Amino acid sequence: MTRIKVSAFRWVPPFAQGLVRDLRVRWALEEAGLAYEERLIGPEDQKSESYRRLQPFGQVPAYEEDGLVLFESGAIVMHIAERTEALMPSEPGARARAKTWMFAALNTVEPQIQNLAEIDLFNPGEEWAKLRRPAAVEAVKERLESLSAWLDGKDHLEERFTAADLLMTTVLRILRHTELVAEFPVLHAYCQRCEARPAFRKALADQMAPFARNAPPGR
Ligand SMILES: N[C@@H](CCC(=O)N[C@@H](CS)C(=O)NCC(=O)O)C(=O)O
Structure with a gap:
Protein backbone atom coordinates (compact mmCIF):
# COMPACT_ATOMS: atom_id res chain seq x y z
CA MET A 1 0.00 0.00 0.00
CA ALA A 86 -11.03 13.53 -10.15
CA LEU A 87 -8.37 16.21 -10.66
CA MET A 88 -7.43 15.90 -14.30
CA PRO A 89 -9.43 14.63 -17.29
CA SER A 90 -7.92 11.76 -19.27
CA GLU A 91 -8.54 13.33 -22.69
CA PRO A 92 -5.12 14.72 -23.82
CA GLY A 93 -6.37 18.15 -24.88
CA ALA A 94 -8.35 18.71 -21.69
CA ARG A 95 -5.33 17.53 -19.71
CA ALA A 96 -3.05 20.01 -21.41
CA ARG A 97 -5.58 22.81 -20.78
CA ALA A 98 -5.80 21.92 -17.09
CA LYS A 99 -1.99 22.02 -16.84
CA THR A 100 -1.95 25.36 -18.64
CA TRP A 101 -4.26 26.83 -16.01
CA MET A 102 -2.21 25.27 -13.21
CA PHE A 103 0.78 27.23 -14.45
CA ALA A 104 -1.35 30.34 -14.93
CA ALA A 105 -2.44 30.18 -11.30
CA LEU A 106 1.13 29.84 -10.02
CA ASN A 107 3.08 31.85 -12.60
CA THR A 108 0.73 34.60 -13.72
CA VAL A 109 -1.70 35.23 -10.86
CA GLU A 110 0.16 34.21 -7.68
CA PRO A 111 3.21 36.52 -8.09
CA GLN A 112 1.10 39.69 -7.97
CA ILE A 113 -1.00 38.37 -5.10
CA GLN A 114 2.01 37.16 -3.14
CA ASN A 115 3.64 40.55 -3.66
CA LEU A 116 0.66 42.22 -1.98
CA ALA A 117 0.74 39.64 0.81
CA GLU A 118 4.43 40.43 1.42
CA ILE A 119 3.43 44.06 1.88
CA ASP A 120 0.27 43.59 3.95
CA LEU A 121 1.00 40.47 5.97
CA PHE A 122 4.77 40.38 6.35
CA ASN A 123 5.76 44.07 6.34
CA PRO A 124 2.79 46.06 7.61
CA GLY A 125 3.71 49.54 8.78
CA GLU A 126 7.00 49.69 6.83
CA GLU A 127 7.44 52.97 4.98
CA TRP A 128 8.48 51.27 1.73
CA ALA A 129 5.39 49.05 1.96
CA LYS A 130 3.06 52.06 2.19
CA LEU A 131 4.68 53.59 -0.87
CA ARG A 132 4.60 50.35 -2.87
CA ARG A 133 1.07 49.27 -1.94
CA PRO A 134 -1.09 51.27 -4.40
CA ALA A 135 0.80 49.96 -7.43
CA ALA A 136 0.75 46.43 -5.99
CA VAL A 137 -3.04 46.62 -5.57
CA GLU A 138 -3.43 47.84 -9.15
CA ALA A 139 -1.33 44.92 -10.41
CA VAL A 140 -3.53 42.46 -8.52
CA LYS A 141 -6.72 44.09 -9.83
CA GLU A 142 -5.49 43.81 -13.38
CA ARG A 143 -5.04 40.06 -12.98
CA LEU A 144 -8.38 39.65 -11.19
CA GLU A 145 -10.17 41.56 -13.94
CA SER A 146 -8.74 39.24 -16.62
CA LEU A 147 -9.54 36.13 -14.59
CA SER A 148 -13.06 37.37 -13.92
CA ALA A 149 -13.64 37.99 -17.63
CA TRP A 150 -12.48 34.42 -18.39
CA LEU A 151 -14.66 32.86 -15.70
CA ASP A 152 -17.77 34.91 -16.50
CA GLY A 153 -20.57 32.44 -17.23
CA LYS A 154 -18.43 29.44 -16.26
CA ASP A 155 -18.33 27.32 -13.11
CA HIS A 156 -14.68 26.38 -13.55
CA LEU A 157 -11.59 27.39 -15.52
CA GLU A 158 -12.33 24.64 -18.04
CA GLU A 159 -15.31 22.28 -18.50
CA ARG A 160 -15.17 20.87 -14.97
CA PHE A 161 -13.31 21.11 -11.66
CA THR A 162 -9.63 20.22 -12.04
CA ALA A 163 -6.35 20.67 -10.19
CA ALA A 164 -6.16 24.08 -11.85
CA ASP A 165 -9.24 25.28 -9.92
CA LEU A 166 -7.73 23.85 -6.76
CA LEU A 167 -4.54 25.89 -7.25
CA MET A 168 -6.34 29.04 -8.42
CA THR A 169 -8.64 28.96 -5.39
CA THR A 170 -5.74 28.66 -2.97
CA VAL A 171 -3.98 31.53 -4.74
CA LEU A 172 -7.07 33.77 -4.50
CA ARG A 173 -7.42 32.87 -0.81
CA ILE A 174 -4.20 34.74 -0.11
CA LEU A 175 -6.28 37.91 -0.61
CA ARG A 176 -8.70 37.05 2.18
CA HIS A 177 -7.47 40.01 4.28
CA THR A 178 -8.75 42.38 1.55
CA GLU A 179 -12.03 43.02 -0.29
CA LEU A 180 -10.34 42.58 -3.66
CA VAL A 181 -11.96 39.25 -4.57
CA ALA A 182 -15.36 40.46 -3.32
CA GLU A 183 -15.09 43.36 -5.79
CA PHE A 184 -15.43 40.78 -8.56
CA PRO A 185 -18.70 38.87 -7.99
CA VAL A 186 -17.72 36.22 -10.55
CA LEU A 187 -14.52 35.46 -8.63
CA HIS A 188 -16.23 35.60 -5.27
CA ALA A 189 -18.80 33.02 -6.45
CA TYR A 190 -16.02 30.90 -8.00
CA CYS A 191 -14.06 30.76 -4.74
CA GLN A 192 -17.18 29.95 -2.76
CA ARG A 193 -18.05 27.17 -5.20
CA CYS A 194 -14.60 25.57 -4.97
CA GLU A 195 -14.27 26.04 -1.22
CA ALA A 196 -17.66 24.38 -0.68
CA ARG A 197 -16.20 21.08 -1.89
CA PRO A 198 -16.07 18.53 0.95
N1 LIG B 1 6.83 27.72 -4.30
C1 LIG B 1 6.74 26.98 -3.05
C2 LIG B 1 6.54 27.97 -1.95
C3 LIG B 1 6.46 27.29 -0.61
C4 LIG B 1 6.30 28.31 0.49
O1 LIG B 1 6.38 29.53 0.27
N2 LIG B 1 6.06 27.81 1.72
C5 LIG B 1 5.91 28.68 2.83
C6 LIG B 1 4.64 28.38 3.59
S1 LIG B 1 3.23 28.70 2.61
C7 LIG B 1 7.08 28.44 3.76
O2 LIG B 1 7.46 27.33 4.01
N3 LIG B 1 7.63 29.54 4.27
C8 LIG B 1 8.72 29.52 5.18
C9 LIG B 1 10.00 29.90 4.53
O3 LIG B 1 10.01 30.25 3.34
O4 LIG B 1 11.01 29.84 5.21
C10 LIG B 1 5.57 25.99 -3.13
O5 LIG B 1 4.57 26.32 -3.78
O6 LIG B 1 5.64 24.91 -2.53
Missing part, protein backbone atom coordinates in the same frame (compact mmCIF):
# COMPACT_ATOMS: atom_id res chain seq x y z
CA THR A 2 1.26 3.48 -0.86
CA ARG A 3 2.40 5.46 2.16
CA ILE A 4 2.22 9.23 1.69
CA LYS A 5 3.63 11.86 4.05
CA VAL A 6 3.12 15.62 3.71
CA SER A 7 5.08 18.21 5.68
CA ALA A 8 3.22 21.02 7.39
CA PHE A 9 3.94 23.56 10.10
CA ARG A 10 3.17 22.61 13.68
CA TRP A 11 1.97 26.16 14.26
CA VAL A 12 1.85 29.48 12.36
CA PRO A 13 0.40 32.85 13.43
CA PRO A 14 -3.31 33.38 12.70
CA PHE A 15 -2.68 35.53 9.60
CA ALA A 16 -1.14 32.48 7.90
CA GLN A 17 -3.45 29.77 9.24
CA GLY A 18 -5.53 28.34 6.41
CA LEU A 19 -3.10 29.70 3.80
CA VAL A 20 -0.01 27.52 4.26
CA ARG A 21 0.72 25.75 1.00
CA ASP A 22 0.41 22.21 2.35
CA LEU A 23 -3.32 22.99 2.07
CA ARG A 24 -3.05 22.50 -1.71
CA VAL A 25 -1.55 19.06 -1.29
CA ARG A 26 -3.98 18.00 1.42
CA TRP A 27 -6.88 19.14 -0.78
CA ALA A 28 -5.55 17.25 -3.82
CA LEU A 29 -5.11 14.08 -1.76
CA GLU A 30 -8.66 14.40 -0.41
CA GLU A 31 -10.07 14.83 -3.93
CA ALA A 32 -8.07 11.80 -5.03
CA GLY A 33 -9.21 9.75 -2.04
CA LEU A 34 -5.62 9.05 -0.96
CA ALA A 35 -4.78 8.73 2.72
CA TYR A 36 -1.68 10.46 4.07
CA GLU A 37 0.24 11.21 7.22
CA GLU A 38 1.52 14.59 8.35
CA ARG A 39 5.16 15.39 9.04
CA LEU A 40 4.74 18.37 11.37
CA ILE A 41 7.77 20.65 11.52
CA GLY A 42 8.94 23.81 13.26
CA PRO A 43 11.60 26.48 12.60
CA GLU A 44 14.38 24.20 13.89
CA ASP A 45 13.51 21.54 11.32
CA GLN A 46 13.44 24.04 8.45
CA LYS A 47 17.17 24.58 8.81
CA SER A 48 18.12 20.97 9.48
CA GLU A 49 20.08 18.95 6.94
CA SER A 50 17.58 16.11 7.13
CA TYR A 51 14.64 18.36 6.23
CA ARG A 52 16.64 20.13 3.49
CA ARG A 53 17.00 16.73 1.83
CA LEU A 54 13.21 16.72 1.49
CA GLN A 55 12.74 20.43 0.72
CA PRO A 56 15.96 22.21 -0.37
CA PHE A 57 14.64 25.63 0.71
CA GLY A 58 13.38 24.52 4.10
CA GLN A 59 9.79 25.33 3.18
CA VAL A 60 6.56 23.39 3.35
CA PRO A 61 5.18 21.35 1.75
CA ALA A 62 7.45 18.41 1.13
CA TYR A 63 5.91 15.17 -0.10
CA GLU A 64 7.13 11.62 0.46
CA GLU A 65 5.68 8.59 -1.26
CA ASP A 66 7.38 5.21 -1.05
CA GLY A 67 10.89 6.64 -1.45
CA LEU A 68 9.89 9.37 -3.91
CA VAL A 69 10.47 12.86 -2.48
CA LEU A 70 8.89 15.93 -4.08
CA PHE A 71 8.65 19.60 -3.24
CA GLU A 72 6.86 22.64 -4.77
CA SER A 73 3.14 22.56 -4.13
CA GLY A 74 2.35 22.87 -7.86
CA ALA A 75 4.56 19.92 -8.79
CA ILE A 76 3.10 17.82 -5.99
CA VAL A 77 -0.48 18.63 -6.97
CA MET A 78 0.39 17.80 -10.59
CA HIS A 79 1.86 14.45 -9.50
CA ILE A 80 -1.33 13.59 -7.60
CA ALA A 81 -3.62 14.93 -10.34
CA GLU A 82 -1.95 12.86 -13.04
CA ARG A 83 -3.15 9.67 -11.42
CA THR A 84 -6.79 10.59 -10.84
CA GLU A 85 -9.63 11.59 -13.11
CA ALA A 199 -12.43 17.75 0.11
CA PHE A 200 -11.48 21.39 0.66
CA ARG A 201 -13.36 21.58 3.98
CA LYS A 202 -11.62 18.44 5.20
CA ALA A 203 -8.16 19.62 4.06
CA LEU A 204 -8.64 22.98 5.76
CA ALA A 205 -9.82 21.40 9.02
CA ASP A 206 -6.83 19.06 8.95
CA GLN A 207 -4.38 21.93 8.45
CA MET A 208 -5.99 23.91 11.28
CA ALA A 209 -6.08 21.06 13.82
CA PRO A 210 -2.36 21.09 14.74
CA PHE A 211 -2.41 24.89 15.07
CA ALA A 212 -5.06 24.60 17.78
CA ARG A 213 -3.10 21.83 19.53
CA ASN A 214 0.28 23.58 19.36
CA ALA A 215 -0.61 27.24 19.94
CA PRO A 216 1.98 28.97 22.14
CA PRO A 217 0.58 30.20 25.46
CA GLY A 218 -1.57 33.30 24.95
CA ARG A 219 -1.99 32.80 21.14
Whole structure:
Protein backbone atom coordinates (compact mmCIF):
# COMPACT_ATOMS: atom_id res chain seq x y z
CA MET A 1 0.00 0.00 0.00
CA THR A 2 1.26 3.48 -0.86
CA ARG A 3 2.40 5.46 2.16
CA ILE A 4 2.22 9.23 1.69
CA LYS A 5 3.63 11.86 4.05
CA VAL A 6 3.12 15.62 3.71
CA SER A 7 5.08 18.21 5.68
CA ALA A 8 3.22 21.02 7.39
CA PHE A 9 3.94 23.56 10.10
CA ARG A 10 3.17 22.61 13.68
CA TRP A 11 1.97 26.16 14.26
CA VAL A 12 1.85 29.48 12.36
CA PRO A 13 0.40 32.85 13.43
CA PRO A 14 -3.31 33.38 12.70
CA PHE A 15 -2.68 35.53 9.60
CA ALA A 16 -1.14 32.48 7.90
CA GLN A 17 -3.45 29.77 9.24
CA GLY A 18 -5.53 28.34 6.41
CA LEU A 19 -3.10 29.70 3.80
CA VAL A 20 -0.01 27.52 4.26
CA ARG A 21 0.72 25.75 1.00
CA ASP A 22 0.41 22.21 2.35
CA LEU A 23 -3.32 22.99 2.07
CA ARG A 24 -3.05 22.50 -1.71
CA VAL A 25 -1.55 19.06 -1.29
CA ARG A 26 -3.98 18.00 1.42
CA TRP A 27 -6.88 19.14 -0.78
CA ALA A 28 -5.55 17.25 -3.82
CA LEU A 29 -5.11 14.08 -1.76
CA GLU A 30 -8.66 14.40 -0.41
CA GLU A 31 -10.07 14.83 -3.93
CA ALA A 32 -8.07 11.80 -5.03
CA GLY A 33 -9.21 9.75 -2.04
CA LEU A 34 -5.62 9.05 -0.96
CA ALA A 35 -4.78 8.73 2.72
CA TYR A 36 -1.68 10.46 4.07
CA GLU A 37 0.24 11.21 7.22
CA GLU A 38 1.52 14.59 8.35
CA ARG A 39 5.16 15.39 9.04
CA LEU A 40 4.74 18.37 11.37
CA ILE A 41 7.77 20.65 11.52
CA GLY A 42 8.94 23.81 13.26
CA PRO A 43 11.60 26.48 12.60
CA GLU A 44 14.38 24.20 13.89
CA ASP A 45 13.51 21.54 11.32
CA GLN A 46 13.44 24.04 8.45
CA LYS A 47 17.17 24.58 8.81
CA SER A 48 18.12 20.97 9.48
CA GLU A 49 20.08 18.95 6.94
CA SER A 50 17.58 16.11 7.13
CA TYR A 51 14.64 18.36 6.23
CA ARG A 52 16.64 20.13 3.49
CA ARG A 53 17.00 16.73 1.83
CA LEU A 54 13.21 16.72 1.49
CA GLN A 55 12.74 20.43 0.72
CA PRO A 56 15.96 22.21 -0.37
CA PHE A 57 14.64 25.63 0.71
CA GLY A 58 13.38 24.52 4.10
CA GLN A 59 9.79 25.33 3.18
CA VAL A 60 6.56 23.39 3.35
CA PRO A 61 5.18 21.35 1.75
CA ALA A 62 7.45 18.41 1.13
CA TYR A 63 5.91 15.17 -0.10
CA GLU A 64 7.13 11.62 0.46
CA GLU A 65 5.68 8.59 -1.26
CA ASP A 66 7.38 5.21 -1.05
CA GLY A 67 10.89 6.64 -1.45
CA LEU A 68 9.89 9.37 -3.91
CA VAL A 69 10.47 12.86 -2.48
CA LEU A 70 8.89 15.93 -4.08
CA PHE A 71 8.65 19.60 -3.24
CA GLU A 72 6.86 22.64 -4.77
CA SER A 73 3.14 22.56 -4.13
CA GLY A 74 2.35 22.87 -7.86
CA ALA A 75 4.56 19.92 -8.79
CA ILE A 76 3.10 17.82 -5.99
CA VAL A 77 -0.48 18.63 -6.97
CA MET A 78 0.39 17.80 -10.59
CA HIS A 79 1.86 14.45 -9.50
CA ILE A 80 -1.33 13.59 -7.60
CA ALA A 81 -3.62 14.93 -10.34
CA GLU A 82 -1.95 12.86 -13.04
CA ARG A 83 -3.15 9.67 -11.42
CA THR A 84 -6.79 10.59 -10.84
CA GLU A 85 -9.63 11.59 -13.11
CA ALA A 86 -11.03 13.53 -10.15
CA LEU A 87 -8.37 16.21 -10.66
CA MET A 88 -7.43 15.90 -14.30
CA PRO A 89 -9.43 14.63 -17.29
CA SER A 90 -7.92 11.76 -19.27
CA GLU A 91 -8.54 13.33 -22.69
CA PRO A 92 -5.12 14.72 -23.82
CA GLY A 93 -6.37 18.15 -24.88
CA ALA A 94 -8.35 18.71 -21.69
CA ARG A 95 -5.33 17.53 -19.71
CA ALA A 96 -3.05 20.01 -21.41
CA ARG A 97 -5.58 22.81 -20.78
CA ALA A 98 -5.80 21.92 -17.09
CA LYS A 99 -1.99 22.02 -16.84
CA THR A 100 -1.95 25.36 -18.64
CA TRP A 101 -4.26 26.83 -16.01
CA MET A 102 -2.21 25.27 -13.21
CA PHE A 103 0.78 27.23 -14.45
CA ALA A 104 -1.35 30.34 -14.93
CA ALA A 105 -2.44 30.18 -11.30
CA LEU A 106 1.13 29.84 -10.02
CA ASN A 107 3.08 31.85 -12.60
CA THR A 108 0.73 34.60 -13.72
CA VAL A 109 -1.70 35.23 -10.86
CA GLU A 110 0.16 34.21 -7.68
CA PRO A 111 3.21 36.52 -8.09
CA GLN A 112 1.10 39.69 -7.97
CA ILE A 113 -1.00 38.37 -5.10
CA GLN A 114 2.01 37.16 -3.14
CA ASN A 115 3.64 40.55 -3.66
CA LEU A 116 0.66 42.22 -1.98
CA ALA A 117 0.74 39.64 0.81
CA GLU A 118 4.43 40.43 1.42
CA ILE A 119 3.43 44.06 1.88
CA ASP A 120 0.27 43.59 3.95
CA LEU A 121 1.00 40.47 5.97
CA PHE A 122 4.77 40.38 6.35
CA ASN A 123 5.76 44.07 6.34
CA PRO A 124 2.79 46.06 7.61
CA GLY A 125 3.71 49.54 8.78
CA GLU A 126 7.00 49.69 6.83
CA GLU A 127 7.44 52.97 4.98
CA TRP A 128 8.48 51.27 1.73
CA ALA A 129 5.39 49.05 1.96
CA LYS A 130 3.06 52.06 2.19
CA LEU A 131 4.68 53.59 -0.87
CA ARG A 132 4.60 50.35 -2.87
CA ARG A 133 1.07 49.27 -1.94
CA PRO A 134 -1.09 51.27 -4.40
CA ALA A 135 0.80 49.96 -7.43
CA ALA A 136 0.75 46.43 -5.99
CA VAL A 137 -3.04 46.62 -5.57
CA GLU A 138 -3.43 47.84 -9.15
CA ALA A 139 -1.33 44.92 -10.41
CA VAL A 140 -3.53 42.46 -8.52
CA LYS A 141 -6.72 44.09 -9.83
CA GLU A 142 -5.49 43.81 -13.38
CA ARG A 143 -5.04 40.06 -12.98
CA LEU A 144 -8.38 39.65 -11.19
CA GLU A 145 -10.17 41.56 -13.94
CA SER A 146 -8.74 39.24 -16.62
CA LEU A 147 -9.54 36.13 -14.59
CA SER A 148 -13.06 37.37 -13.92
CA ALA A 149 -13.64 37.99 -17.63
CA TRP A 150 -12.48 34.42 -18.39
CA LEU A 151 -14.66 32.86 -15.70
CA ASP A 152 -17.77 34.91 -16.50
CA GLY A 153 -20.57 32.44 -17.23
CA LYS A 154 -18.43 29.44 -16.26
CA ASP A 155 -18.33 27.32 -13.11
CA HIS A 156 -14.68 26.38 -13.55
CA LEU A 157 -11.59 27.39 -15.52
CA GLU A 158 -12.33 24.64 -18.04
CA GLU A 159 -15.31 22.28 -18.50
CA ARG A 160 -15.17 20.87 -14.97
CA PHE A 161 -13.31 21.11 -11.66
CA THR A 162 -9.63 20.22 -12.04
CA ALA A 163 -6.35 20.67 -10.19
CA ALA A 164 -6.16 24.08 -11.85
CA ASP A 165 -9.24 25.28 -9.92
CA LEU A 166 -7.73 23.85 -6.76
CA LEU A 167 -4.54 25.89 -7.25
CA MET A 168 -6.34 29.04 -8.42
CA THR A 169 -8.64 28.96 -5.39
CA THR A 170 -5.74 28.66 -2.97
CA VAL A 171 -3.98 31.53 -4.74
CA LEU A 172 -7.07 33.77 -4.50
CA ARG A 173 -7.42 32.87 -0.81
CA ILE A 174 -4.20 34.74 -0.11
CA LEU A 175 -6.28 37.91 -0.61
CA ARG A 176 -8.70 37.05 2.18
CA HIS A 177 -7.47 40.01 4.28
CA THR A 178 -8.75 42.38 1.55
CA GLU A 179 -12.03 43.02 -0.29
CA LEU A 180 -10.34 42.58 -3.66
CA VAL A 181 -11.96 39.25 -4.57
CA ALA A 182 -15.36 40.46 -3.32
CA GLU A 183 -15.09 43.36 -5.79
CA PHE A 184 -15.43 40.78 -8.56
CA PRO A 185 -18.70 38.87 -7.99
CA VAL A 186 -17.72 36.22 -10.55
CA LEU A 187 -14.52 35.46 -8.63
CA HIS A 188 -16.23 35.60 -5.27
CA ALA A 189 -18.80 33.02 -6.45
CA TYR A 190 -16.02 30.90 -8.00
CA CYS A 191 -14.06 30.76 -4.74
CA GLN A 192 -17.18 29.95 -2.76
CA ARG A 193 -18.05 27.17 -5.20
CA CYS A 194 -14.60 25.57 -4.97
CA GLU A 195 -14.27 26.04 -1.22
CA ALA A 196 -17.66 24.38 -0.68
CA ARG A 197 -16.20 21.08 -1.89
CA PRO A 198 -16.07 18.53 0.95
CA ALA A 199 -12.43 17.75 0.11
CA PHE A 200 -11.48 21.39 0.66
CA ARG A 201 -13.36 21.58 3.98
CA LYS A 202 -11.62 18.44 5.20
CA ALA A 203 -8.16 19.62 4.06
CA LEU A 204 -8.64 22.98 5.76
CA ALA A 205 -9.82 21.40 9.02
CA ASP A 206 -6.83 19.06 8.95
CA GLN A 207 -4.38 21.93 8.45
CA MET A 208 -5.99 23.91 11.28
CA ALA A 209 -6.08 21.06 13.82
CA PRO A 210 -2.36 21.09 14.74
CA PHE A 211 -2.41 24.89 15.07
CA ALA A 212 -5.06 24.60 17.78
CA ARG A 213 -3.10 21.83 19.53
CA ASN A 214 0.28 23.58 19.36
CA ALA A 215 -0.61 27.24 19.94
CA PRO A 216 1.98 28.97 22.14
CA PRO A 217 0.58 30.20 25.46
CA GLY A 218 -1.57 33.30 24.95
CA ARG A 219 -1.99 32.80 21.14
N1 LIG B 1 6.83 27.72 -4.30
C1 LIG B 1 6.74 26.98 -3.05
C2 LIG B 1 6.54 27.97 -1.95
C3 LIG B 1 6.46 27.29 -0.61
C4 LIG B 1 6.30 28.31 0.49
O1 LIG B 1 6.38 29.53 0.27
N2 LIG B 1 6.06 27.81 1.72
C5 LIG B 1 5.91 28.68 2.83
C6 LIG B 1 4.64 28.38 3.59
S1 LIG B 1 3.23 28.70 2.61
C7 LIG B 1 7.08 28.44 3.76
O2 LIG B 1 7.46 27.33 4.01
N3 LIG B 1 7.63 29.54 4.27
C8 LIG B 1 8.72 29.52 5.18
C9 LIG B 1 10.00 29.90 4.53
O3 LIG B 1 10.01 30.25 3.34
O4 LIG B 1 11.01 29.84 5.21
C10 LIG B 1 5.57 25.99 -3.13
O5 LIG B 1 4.57 26.32 -3.78
O6 LIG B 1 5.64 24.91 -2.53
